[in-house]
Amino acid sequence: MPQDYRLAPQFAARLLGLTLMGAGLAIVVATVVAVGFAAQPWVVSITVGLxxxxxxxxxxxxRSGTWVVRLTDDGYKVQFVRGAGVKQARWADVADAVTTEVAGSPCVVLRLKNGGSTTIPVEFLAADRDEFVRAVLAQLKLHGKAR
Structure with missing residues (x-):
């Protein structure tokens, strides 16, 4: 059964705030264009609707439970994390896992046998840091990777 880790609330709020700011800016630009160039008022209406x-x-x-990290019996997948590196791999391809800090943020780094890696900032997840690390280590141990 997959273990899904969702986006932390503070990052979800930031994403929603950026969306609201972008939408507001688009409406202002559409209004200025409509007034400044005597365009049809439907331009603003369409922009507001979009x-x-x-x-x-x-x-x-x-709100629908979109996950950021999914751990399954076969491997893992990461989405919505820029700079994560390899976004998915099988547990058989993982050499080991380490915890570290990247740019002052605590991360779990899954190092792959082929030299690639996946960096997961645990602050980004709506889960306890230690719980997430234990879940990753449990999967690695299950597949004979943990020390």
């Missing part, structure tokens, strides 16, 4: 749709989509995505 902005509202985007906001609702982001809220739905954040």
């Amino acid at each position: 902005a509202l749709a985007l906001i609702l989509f982001v809220i739905w995505t954040l």
Whole structure:
């Protein structure tokens, strides 16, 4: 059974805030263009509708249980993390796991046998840091990788 780790609330709020700011900016630009160039008022209406749709989509995505890290019996997958490196791998391909800090943020780094790695900032996850590390180590131990 997969173990899913969702986005931490503070990062979800930041993402929603950026979406609201971008939508507001798009509405202001559409209004200025419509007034400044005597464009049709439907330009603003369409922009407001698209902005509202985007906001609702982001809220739905954040509330629907979208995961950031998924641990399965076969391997792991990471999404929505820029700079994570290798986004998915099988446990058989993992050489080891270490905890470290990257840019002042605590991370779990899964080092792969082929030289690649996956860096997961644990602050990004809506889970206890130690619980996540234990889950990763349990998977590695299950596949004969833990020391």
